[in-house]
Amino acid sequence: MAKRAAPEVNAGSMADIAFLLLIFFLVTTTIEKDSGINRKLPPIDDSEQDVIIKQKNIFTVLLNKNDQLLVEDENMELKDLRAAAVEFLDNNGDGSCSFCQGKKNSSSSDNPTKAIISLANDRETSYSAYISVQNELVAAYNVLRNRLALQLGPKKGFPGMDFVQMQENYKSVQWPGNKDKLKAVIDQIKELIPQKLSEVQ
Amino acid sequence: MSKFKKKKDGGLAPINTASLPDIVFMLLFFFMVATVMREDTLMIKNALPLANQIEKLDKKNPVSYIYIGRPSDNYKKFGTAARIQLNDKFADVSEVAAFIGAERAALREELIPFLTVSLKVDKDANMGIVGDVKQELRKVNALKINYTTGSGDALNN
Numbered sequence: 001m002a003k004r005a006a007p008e009v010n011a012g013s014m015a016d017i018a019f020l021l022l023i024f025f026l027v028t029t030t031i032e033k034d035s036g037i038n039r040k041l042p043p044i045d046d047s048e049q050d051v052i053i054k055q056k057n058i059f060t061v062l063l064n065k066n067d068q069l070l071v072e073d074e075n076m077e078l079k080d081l082r083a084a085a086v087e088f089l090d091n092n093g094d095g096s097c098s099f100c101q102g103k104k105n106s107s108s109s110d111n112p113t114k115a116i117i118s119l120a121n122d123r124e125t126s127y128s129a130y131i132s133v134q135n136e137l138v139a140a141y142n143v144l145r146n147r148l149a150l151q152l153g154p155k156k157g158f159p160g161m162d163f164v165q166m167q168e169n170y171k172s173v174q175w176p177g178n179k180d181k182l183k184a185v186i187d188q189i190k191e192l193i194p195q196k197l198s199e200v201q
Numbered sequence: 202m203s204k205f206k207k208k209k210d211g212g213l214a215p216i217n218t219a220s221l222p223d224i225v226f227m228l229l230f231f232f233m234v235a236t237v238m239r240e241d242t243l244m245i246k247n248a249l250p251l252a253n254q255i256e257k258l259d260k261k262n263p264v265s266y267i268y269i270g271r272p273s274d275n276y277k278k279f280g281t282a283a284r285i286q287l288n289d290k291f292a293d294v295s296e297v298a299a300f301i302g303a304e305r306a307a308l309r310e311e312l313i314p315f316l317t318v319s320l321k322v323d324k325d326a327n328m329g330i331v332g333d334v335k336q337e338l339r340k341v342n343a344l345k346i347n348y349t350t351g352s353g354d355a356l357n358n
Contacts, residue, residue: 011219018225025229029236033249034258036319036349044339123329127322128250128358130331131348135252135355142254159222171257 001055037134042198057109059088059117065124078132085140089115089193099192100150112144112193120200141195148189156185163189208325238353245270245286251353260349262315264344265304267297269330270323283326285334294330317345324358 026199060071060085061081071084091108100112109115117137119129146162154160158177161169163186169175170182247270258264268286272279276291285292287300305313318338322331338346 012357014222014226015218018229022225022229022232023237025232028239029232030239031235032319033257033349033351034236034319035352036258036347037252037254037347038256038317038347039225041335041339041344041346043342043344121328121332123332125328126324127328127331128324131250131252131324131350132355132358134348135254135350138254159260164351167256169331171259200216 037131037138039134051115054110054114056093056107057114057116059085059109059115061117061133061137062117063119063121063129065122065126067126069133078129078136081133081136082140082143085137086119086143087119089140089144089151091115098104099151113191116196116198118198118200137197141193141197143192145189148193149185152185152189156181158182158185237267241266241268241286241289243268243286244273244276244291245284245290246273246325247321248324249321249351250355250358252348252349252350253352254355255350255352256315258317258319258349262317263304263308264317264319264347265301266319266321267300267334269319269334270325271325273315283323283330286329288336294337295335298336298341301338301341301343315345316343317347318343319347321349 001115060070060072069078069081071081076084076087087102088109089112090100092104092111093106093108094110095104095110102108117140119133119137138142142164146164149158149161149166151161153159153166158166158181166182166186166189170179170186213356215271229274253284254265269283270286271281271283272291279291286299287295287296292300301318308316320331335346338344
């Protein structure tokens, strides 16, 4: 008996159906942006206790309504802010910081644990300028933390890993290393270079 | 007769479109995997600024979204100043506290301290309204916030 070929199914409309589904998904879904700068707001504290901070330990950043920067009473461009903040944090005025490489300028900050960056903005400041400044200040901390991580890491068994990478690895599920040990290193770095960024209301 | 019939050559041979559905399905699956369903219908302009020192929002913990921006073209009647949008509708600064309360009520008790508030603020908005929202969040003790941004060079904002 002759073998009869199975009749061919007309699949011409399959593409249309698939297009229909595709367009449905294009319209109803979004590619979500789910990353950003994490911050912690200060709690409202009623007890008015004034902590006395030496003026030289404060790095003031002002952002006016025209998005112009005033850093330590001098005009500054945004691109120079990161370097200026690094220099301030890394200054090591009292010589108590073993990993700092700063100039030990006596009129600048004592050490990274005492240094505070204070950020003030106007009501009319644009949000994008504010985020840029925040980003640069966080970057300044990250520069120092990365440097310290590269120094400390090899001693603790995490060579060639900077701070940002350490944090990524700590959060990553796929990273095979010892997370408890890594957490200890991260905490140590955070303690040596705390992120002290205060915002003036 | 048939001798004189012009031989039909049928023009061009039909193009085989059998792989077209496969290609479209490929695109479809990409979009299904890479995107999420829209949670809120945005009534405001919401172009986020760029930053490069960013961390991923931890999805293990609960996240609430507050959108701020100026009303989009369809909602011009609400003015041109930046406004707050909570859950599909415009809101006043004073409603932020109630919103956080509602978000917390929907959570399991042990997760409440981990609630992160993601601020999705349009880059053209000004800091006044953002500052007001931050102050409200402080009042209700919702202190973990995230300025959600796109990734890119912050100097180009």
